[in-house]
Amino acid sequence: MLDEFMLLGMMPAAVVNGLMFGAIYALVALGLTLIYGVLHIINFAHGALLMLAMYAAFYLFRHFGIDPYFAIVFVVPASFVLGYALYRWGIGKLAHGKDENILLVTLGLAIVIENAAIFFFTADQQTITLSYSYDTVDLGFVFLSLPKVISFFASLFICLLLWLLISKTDLGRAIRAVAKERQGARLVGIDVEHIFAATYGIGIACLGAAGCLLLPSFYVDPFTGNIFVLVAFTIVVLGGMGSIVGALVGGFIIGVTESVGGLILGESLGQIGISLIFILILVLRPTGLFGAKS
Amino acid sequence: MKSLKSRNGLLCLAGLVLALLIPQIIDNNFYIDVLTLVLFSAFLGQSWNILGGYAGQFSFGGVVFFGTGAYASSILFRSFGIDPWIGIFGAIAAGAAMGAFIGFISFRYGLKGSYFALITLAFAEFFRIIANSVEFTGGGVGIFIDYNPSLTQLQFDNPAGYYYLALLMTVISLLIAWWLERSRFGASLVAIRENEEAAEALGVNAFRCKMYAICIAGAMGGAAGTFYTQKFLYLDPPIAYGIGTSVEMLLVTIVGGLGTIFGPLVGAFVLHSINEVARHYLEAPGLSMIVYGLILIGIVGFLPNGLIGLFRRRQKKMAGGDDA
Amino acid sequence: MTKKPTKSTISRRSFVAGTTAGAAVLATTSIGFPRMARAEDTVKIGLIHPVTGFLAFPGAQLRYGSELAIADINAAGGVKSMGGAKLEALLGDSQTKPQIGAAEVEKMHEAGVHAFSGCYQSAVGIAASAAAAKYNIPFSIDVGVSDTLVTRGLENVFRMMDGYGRIAKDAATNLGLINKAAGSPAKTVVIVHEESLFGTGTAKLMGDYLPEQGLEVVEVIKHANPTRNFDNIALRIKSMNPDIVMPINYPGEYVLLARTLRQQRVDFAASYSVLGGGFNFKFVQEMTDLAENMIDVNHWYDPNSAFGQELRRRVEADGKFFTMEIYTAYNSIRLLHDAFERAATTAPEAVNAALASSTMDPLFMPYGPTRMVNGQNMGSRAVAIQAQNGDVQLISPTEFASAEAVFPRPKV
């Protein structure tokens, strides 16, 4: 058995590994937190849409040989358009403004997308191998797989872009205005429905990027997306619903918690760290680390 | 108004008589079995409805009570030899205790809305991992229940037995909802749902009412757990605490009609029927569920108040006619 | 309304249809297939598999294998002792849920089913076979690792393949043989298993059996389903420096683990999995490099059998992977057909008796005729297979081997 000394020795590696994955978690959570922060809805279709993005990256690679990291250029805009359309002509229309109905519509959407994936893509699990899949970056105390390192920096970069978008552009200002005061925004002439749809679109675009970044170091099947959803919820709550910085920091914390928890408690019980953080943060500080106080 | 009420009473009675006769009328065990699943879903849905529909406390982890009850009676039987027909009371108690535990933590800290929904989700996940990691639940290996059809085991050698058990449970759940709609407690829950602060100003002890509600929901979920294990004879952490059941609970209720007596029953009936019919006609993998999902979205889109809303609207019109 | 004595089924049904909207939905869609006039010119086999939901891939493979067997049998003349009665598949979908699986049993019973084959998940198999037991309808488990399936004393349940109990034994024995043949270079094993019944149960047995083969289990690592990141596990394995890494888990985790071990430059004599979820032709062909020299213990066809080679060719020509689900499903149907043939009736008691005394040749599998003890075929056996040059070779036991084991594997 491993003794404590050896565990301690592995700790730095575990922390770094946690940070690597945490960045991708953050990206998944980013979409969720944005949608929650502005539209106040919990998007149950999140996992299904992530899966769809991963399939997009997969087929772009298989049929056209497009590297998944480059595929971001195609998948992100497509995801935005899909998200925008889904909200503008789907979720927004059908939900009649009721929370419970939005929940059901997104749930129904998830069922349709997942099963359409089974129907069209089959339930076969797919993985891709890139020429650099097994290349690593040697930090001395740990090997980091090159795809994960690329994903890590790409995630950070995308978080930065999103932050700039939200805080520096007119669209971002409008989004923040709508998030803060719907009626007020409407009164000053902001097309609130358009902003809602755009926000949903941006949220899904984040998923598009996350799908492309995940594919090289994971697998995709019609249910893969759900694997990341509970984690994403936890991050959203931890970081504070609606907070971009919160999602990033939350992603790192959860990534490290999972990694270190797994090391200490074993990879089965170790998962409990995530739900414990989830419960504790809800009880002790429901606004999250960076959330606006109500 | 009076005639409307007595007519509704008659309708319910007729429905009950029909439900009792169904195993005699329908000579088809598949229908009986599907109806049993409908009743089971309706019962679980009603458990969710009391907390989510009446008290307005949406949960994404309703399964946690079901799983706790299922484990309680299974462990009582396996480790202490207590027959399930007694064990079900243990399951009810365990479910209620779980309700009190989660309720105390959540309501004490004033969690509402999405926050409450998410903490229940987190608790379900928490207990799934715990059940996976401790010995007395059988860990990941789970618990097998011996196949032994007899009344004391709550196992039956024909589907009608389970049907009647599920019917009994559903009728009890309907009576609980009926009582809620006519009692001070129920009025308090609804007031809390609509506006907690205003309710408190009018003398409603919101914390206590929510605690009672979550305990009742927990007790019902616990009973459902025993029913499940005695019918399907195996229990493991994903079955006990998986999100699928939580989703089913809220799905049948919202589709049927939130905060209504018959909402969960109507929702369960319609959704199960759609699933069975779609599955029958569409055999290609995935296709039936695509249709199911589309119909679900359609129901929400066209009937924002749930299926019960349809009947409601008609009834309101009739009530108006009576007054005139 | 209270009097309803001697009416026929049909009029009773129409009575219901006229009374409640509820029954109307059910009745008009005829999803129960009215149980009338049981024609004996077909023998109906109910197939219950998870064709939707997260197990849709193995579910679809099982359904495909079953239908292939039914087509082959019918082409060869059906059940000859019953005047050439054809087999007919009733397709069922458990949606991965025990309750749906059990409901499918009732549905098919109403449709006049004569035997079942299913269900992949043990939890579904347990619920469904118990439901079938009420009618004593024969139930052949095509895949289902839990030994509880056959140890409950249900007289209608039979399993052609092994449960994890006997597979663990076979896995240990074969590993011992391979190791000894190479001069016993391997001494230590790290087991990495998933957290449910399959992984936990098998891992526990391996812990008992491996020492008998002179191998020490230095660490048992349990992981969640799903596990998103195997970096830590790889690090732990690296620090233990074992000779054998033994994964016992599902496809997604199997592949992730293999990739991570490679990325982390973990060196060992062999990856030796038990019922390795991800080890199949797809894996070996698509990730040839990674798969090279990995070993799995599983139900595998006999690569030297002409029938097996032909079956593989047909399946692949159909664009499918020739996975173990196809063999077990195929033989599960053959097992039922053989029993009907010998019983010459569909009467459940007679068919169950015929199943219990079955001595069927498994044709393309590397073992002898079936020998049922309490519903479990004691004649079957799992074998060790290895990925070599983009193909899968049977390496142990040697009497069926198609290639020699590469063990220990050459350094990368």
Added chain:
Amino acid sequence: MLEITGLSKSFGGLAAVSNVGLTVEEGKIISLIGPNGAGKTTLFAMVAGFLKPDSGTVMFEDQNITGMKPHRICELGMVRTFQVTQPFAKLTTLENIMVGAYCRTSNRELAEANARRIAKQVGMKASLDQAADSLTVAGRKRLELARALATQPRLLLLDEVMAGLNPIEIDEIVDVIKKIRDTGVTVFLIEHVMKAVMNLSDYAYVLNDGVRIADGTPTEIANNPDVIEAYLGHGAAERMRVEGSANA
């Protein structure tokens, strides 16, 4: 009946109410007036148990109720209404009032009878089966009043029940409040509409910037220079502030 001493509350360093004391005598209509932001609603919230005071005590019928939960205070016989009406939107008027009536009985028939009686008293008989969210502003104000009344209070705290009503509606509600007082219920109200205050009150307290600046009969108050100053000065200041922020 109600005795408040030294009540203070501040939010993030800003004092909303500081060291306020006042007395409400049984059987009277007492007003609490003052400009916007004077701390009236905060004071009410503390009295009714919705906010914990930083210091000071609230005595109701010689019982210390400081920091008690709202529902307990309601059971003791003191109930508040909300400045921004808080109807149970999806319930009917009758059901809304019944929630209040259930405070005194768990019997459904009795609660319903009481609710109907009170609806009649406040003039809502015609809209009993109407959903609360379909009521007019005046209707909602009445509903707020009716619900509170249904808890059978001995002291009724009314927070601006006349705001947003037209003069005719105001006259009607003034009438209703007087009748309530005549049934023996003490009324303590926050009001902006000066005319109504003059008309209604037996005694009035004036709050400005969280501090009690005057008290007396309505006539005394109306002639109190401090009060006039507070209202006008603050009003002027308010106007300037609004203009200033619009330019920013």
